[in-house]
Amino acid sequence: GAGVSQSPSNKVTEKGKDVELRCDPISGHTALYWYRQRLGQGLEFLIYFQGNSAPDKSGLPSDRFSAERTGESVSTLTIQRTQQEDSAVYLCASSLAGIDAYNYEQYFGPGTRLTVT
Amino acid sequence: DQQVKQNSPSLSVQEGRISILNCDYTNSMFDYFLWYKKYPAEGPTFLISISSIKDKNEDGRFTVFLNKSAKHLSLHIVPSQPGDSAVYFCAASYNYQLIWGAGTKLIIKP
Numbered sequence: 001g002a003g004v005s006q007s008p009s010n011k012v013t014e015k016g017k018d019v020e021l022r023c024d025p026i027s028g029h030t031a032l033y034w035y036r037q038r039l040g041q042g043l044e045f046l047i048y049f050q051g052n053s054a055p056d057k058s059g060l061p062s063d064r065f066s067a068e069r070t071g072e073s074v075s076t077l078t079i080q081r082t083q084q085e086d087s088a089v090y091l092c093a094s095s096l097a098g099i100d101a102y103n104y105e106q107y108f109g110p111g112t113r114l115t116v117t
Numbered sequence: 118d119q120q121v122k123q124n125s126p127s128l129s130v131q132e133g134r135i136s137i138l139n140c141d142y143t144n145s146m147f148d149y150f151l152w153y154k155k156y157p158a159e160g161p162t163f164l165i166s167i168s169s170i171k172d173k174n175e176d177g178r179f180t181v182f183l184n185k186s187a188k189h190l191s192l193h194i195v196p197s198q199p200g201d202s203a204v205y206f207c208a209a210s211y212n213y214q215l216i217w218g219a220g221t222k223l224i225i226k227p
Contacts, residue, residue, distance in 0.1 A: 004160070033215075042121070043161070043206065043217035056214075091160055105151070106215065108160025 002026065004109035006092050012115045013082055021077045021112045025094030032075050033106060034067060035091040043091065049075060082116045089113050120144045121209050123218035131226050136194040138221050140207030143188065147209040147216075152181060152192045155204045155220070164205075165192070197225045 005024045013019050025032050034046040045059040049069040060066070064082075069075040079086055093106035122141045130136045138152075148169045153161035167174040167181045167190070174181050180193045194201055202225045207218040 042219035105163045110160050
């Protein structure tokens with residue numbers, strides 16, 4: 001069956017440009033998460049969506065980062081005026097879990113490798 | 118402030134032997150712990166989990182042990198197989214957030 005998909009798989013951009021990363025979650029999954037993994041580091045939580053609302057955006061590193069979600073469907077993570085420290089793999093995951101649920105299994109996409117030159 | 122720590126960046130184990138991956142945490146509010154496995158160029162895949170009310174959970178070759186007093190959990194893989202070579206992430210949950218360790222790269226030697 002269809003899993004979580006992300007596009008593009010690789011993105012190279014110049015410092016200062018804006019980028020948009022896309023995530024298509026598993027159909028029916030109400031929760032959607034964005035993570036970032038820098039080289040040699042663990043997964044860093046960025047933002048969580050329950051439906052199309054984001055109860056917690058505190059993981060976003062700066063105001064250059066924003067994310068949207070359309071209903072319980074596709075989400076986009078936008079990074080404005082990219083900096084070299086934004087270079088990382090950006091992972092999206094979806095889950096049946098909501099705030100009050102106890103099913104914590106998250107299904108991950110393959111990630112988007114972002115390189116800012 | 119790393120709330121979830123995997124202190125071994127890598128581990129090498131002979132095929133057929135037991136692999137033991139360790140994870141320490143600092144937040145006593147964590148109520149659920151998970152292990153994920155990640156191959157290169159792929160997203161992490163769920164492996165096994167354990168609730169904070171249990172001290173052991175077993176699934177085939179994989180067993181997770183939780184020691185709440187020590188704030189420590191471990192993943193045992195026995196017997197280790199070549200396909201187990203991957204990066205293993207420990208994650209701890211509180212509310213909707215998963216806090217992740219940095220991962221341990223497991224290499225299974227033939």
